[in-house]
Each structure stands twice: as structure tokens, then as C-alpha cells.
Amino acid sequence: MQRILITETAKYVGKRVKVAGWVNSRRDHGGIVFLDLRDRSGLLQVVATPDLVKDVKEEYVLEIEGEAQQRPIKMVNPELATGQVELKADKIEILAKAETPSIDLKDLKVSLPVLLDYRPLTLRNKKIRAIFQIEEEAISQFRESLKNLGFTEFQAPVIVPTVTEGGAELFPVKYYEYDAYLAQSPQLYKQILVGVFERVFTITKVFRAEPSVTTRHLSEYLSLDAEMGFIDSWQDLMDTCERVIKEIFSDIENKCQKELKMFGVSIPKINQKIPRLKLREAQEIIFQRTKRDNRKENDLEPEDEKEICEYAKEKYGSELIFITHFPTKKRPFYTFPDPENPDYTLSFDLLCRGLEIVTGGQRIHDYETLLKNIKKWQLKPADFKFYLQAFKYGMPPEGGFAIGAERLVKQILNLENVREASLFPRDTIRIDQRLIAFKTKRKKSKK
């Protein structure tokens, strides 16, 4: 007999079917026992006699045969997608036993460390699963949107040589007899590929060895990167980014109502167009509103990001806002300076509900200028010789952006911590388990 999915049961009323899955819950009434069986499609109530399910406990994996039945009207459960039907079991095979979970999976109320310590188990919880269904949807729509715009997907290398774009800390890797690093960004490769495919994107893990212990940092995160050539203006980049973000949002809104509802949230609002403000303008507004004077700072503080998002919401009805023209010295060497004032760059961040979720900008495509900048940033041209070939042999005006996937999901679902939006988050103290459990902590080197 062929197994059917739980959600298909309704189509088989009056017929014998076979389903399989995990025991989500057991309600024992003495003479009759109810099991909620869970498979990838949903939950189904199974009715069984006590002898059939004698030893069965939560999370046991079962294969159940029986008759799919219409529930009597009074016993319909409107909360359940399959609430109209139930399965009258007559044969149950235990495919796997399960130990009693140390936490309550049905009503998951645990602290973040416990949630992550038991990740293989807690991921089975309905609400936790919903986070990753949303994430999958976002990734898949990112891909679709860009493909529709003529972008080519590529796979970025993760092991990179000594070259860095500066800024973020790198994880070193022992590479045969040499030192190498885990990529902090596919930046240089996506630019090289603009010289090949004009428009490219990649969905790739990146690694940051920042000692950041915050609710918005991960040591390994998923970067949704896009880069495009032959732009007329850097505004094209924001337009593309805005379009992709809007399509991701509306896709999730269309397909994930159930998941959004579990978190009591709705998709971030955008009123027609995402407002665009220069960093200095944003700082002036923040100063006017709060008397907090960060007008000389090169970036927005977390508190400023929240404040300017408040402003965007009040003034433009938008929960997103582009901040543009970051100071040249704050951005990487390849960032295109504003011809009107080279102290600032044609770069942008996209903030959503108080957090930066995208960063992007136009890049310098002229070989000589790029070379000059590498020296100016006190980097070694020799380290960038490989990358520079792309420009030496002709590169159109270009630029791009990168979305932090976990941050995007965090902001959509109003999660408290970005770690919740990562299946297996890595941070300063955790790779799957708390690192201290391995007792292999390196001694701090004396300086």
C-alpha cells in the first residue's frame, strides 16, 4: 500500500489509507486514544484502540493504516487543516522509537541557548519550522526575481587567498602549506563575473570573524548577492534592489499568510516608493528629532537606525528607507565616489524596521582609478592582481547589493535575535553546540 500525505486524507474518505509520520501528541482516554500524527504536510488526528498504541509516545515514528473517516459534525476541529477528517487506525507499525524530549515541543517556551542546544529537536516545532519556510520563500523569490531580470546565478568560492577588501575580520584556514581564509563576501567574484555575464547573482554563505555578541550578528550568514553592469546611474541599483525586495515581500505575503499569522506580524509596509536619504540628511533629521548630535559620524548607530526608520514610517508610511552617500573613508576601496563630492560615495544601505538588511553601491570600474585606490587604502596591488584583470581588460559601469538573508527574515517576523533565523547559527561561542563543551578553547596568546 502506497503512503499518502496527511493533507491528502480528505480525498480518501471511506477508503483505506496508509500514512506515516511522527507522533505530535497523544491523548489517552482509557478506552480510546487519539494521536496527532505529523508529516511534512501537516497534522492528522488518528483514533486508535489502546492495545494498538500501547507503548507509543511523542515523537515515535509510525506507519499507520486504517480507514479515513469524516468526523461527526460536533467533533470537527476548525483549528486543524485536516479537522474535518480523522484516521481510524487498525494497523500500526513503529518505524522508530523516541526518547521523551527534554522540552515541550508543542508549546516551545525555552530560552535561546536551550532552543539552540536542542536544535535538531526544536526545529520540529511548527512555529520554528515556519521561520525557515519564510526564509526558503525569500531565497527562492530572490532567485526568481533576478532571473526574470536577466541575471545569471553563479556559485561563489568560499576559500579565498590572502587578499581582503579590508574591514571585517577573516577566519583563517590551513590550506596545504599555505594560509587561506573563509570568504567574508563574494564581492570580488561577482564583480569579475559582471565582466562575463553582465548581470549575476549568488546565494552564498559568508563568514565574519567579528567579536560581535549582539542580536544581529552571525559568524556565518547567508548573503543574497547581486551585481549588474551597464548601469546608467547608481540609482539603477537601488531601483533593482527595491524591486527585488518588494517582490520578495509580496511573494511571502501571498504564500505565507499562515506563517506570518503565527508570529502575529505582517509584511513591512512600503508606500509606493522606498524613501531615499543621504546619510548627512538623516543625521540632521535625527538631530532635529532627538537632539542627539551624530552629524559628524561616518555611520548610523543602532539607535539612529531605529530613529530614522521611525521617521520614514511617520513621514512616508514606509517601514524601509535607503540611506545613501556614506563617507568614502568608511567604505571599501572599490566604492564609487560621488562626482559632486568625492568625500562621499555612491553607496547605500537599506534599513528595515530599524535594522540594516542590505548594503550596496556603485563600484569603480576604471582600472587605473581602482589601482590608485588600492594603494590609497594601504592594500597591496599584488594581492589584487587576479581581481584587477577583470578591469584591466574592460569593465562596464557597474554596481550591486547584498541582502543579509537572516536579518531579512528577522525583520519580517520581528524576531528578537538573528540566531533564531539561522538553522544552525555560528557565533563566538557556538558551532552547533556550545564550544566550551568541547574543552578545546585556545589559550589567549600573550601580546
Next chain:
RNA sequence: GCGGGUGUAGCUUAGCCCGGUUCAAAGCGCCUCCCUGUCACGGAGGAGAUCGUGGGUUCAAAUCCCAUCGCCCGCGCCA
């Protein structure tokens, strides 16, 4: 790295401020029994905690003090 907070049964927490009838309580989970219509079923009973660790103050410490470790949050750095 800096600052703040926190650590009590498997999980979530109360008790800590004003030490002593709480040397420990509750909900969930667990075990036993009862229950044929529940859907996070219900009912009765039970097991389970050297109150993170070490030291100190005191007649007396979960409670006060010091140290130490873990964890969380904020900042820094960064995306």
C-alpha cells in the same frame, strides 16, 4: 574589549530587596492509576533540585559579601 543583568527540578519561573514556620514552591513534562470523543483532553496520586562553583560573614545563607565560571542584553567592532 567595555557596561548592565542573570544563574533555583528535564523546561519555564516564584522565593532573594526586609537572612530563621519554604533547607525550597508553581506550571509544563515524567511515572502509576482512572477515563470511548479529545484535539496543548481531563481527574487522582507520586518521583524529581546538594538553589552555577569556591570561599567568607552569621547561632542560622537560595537570600548578605568576595572571587570564579556560564549565559543574556546593550555598546564597541561590524553587515
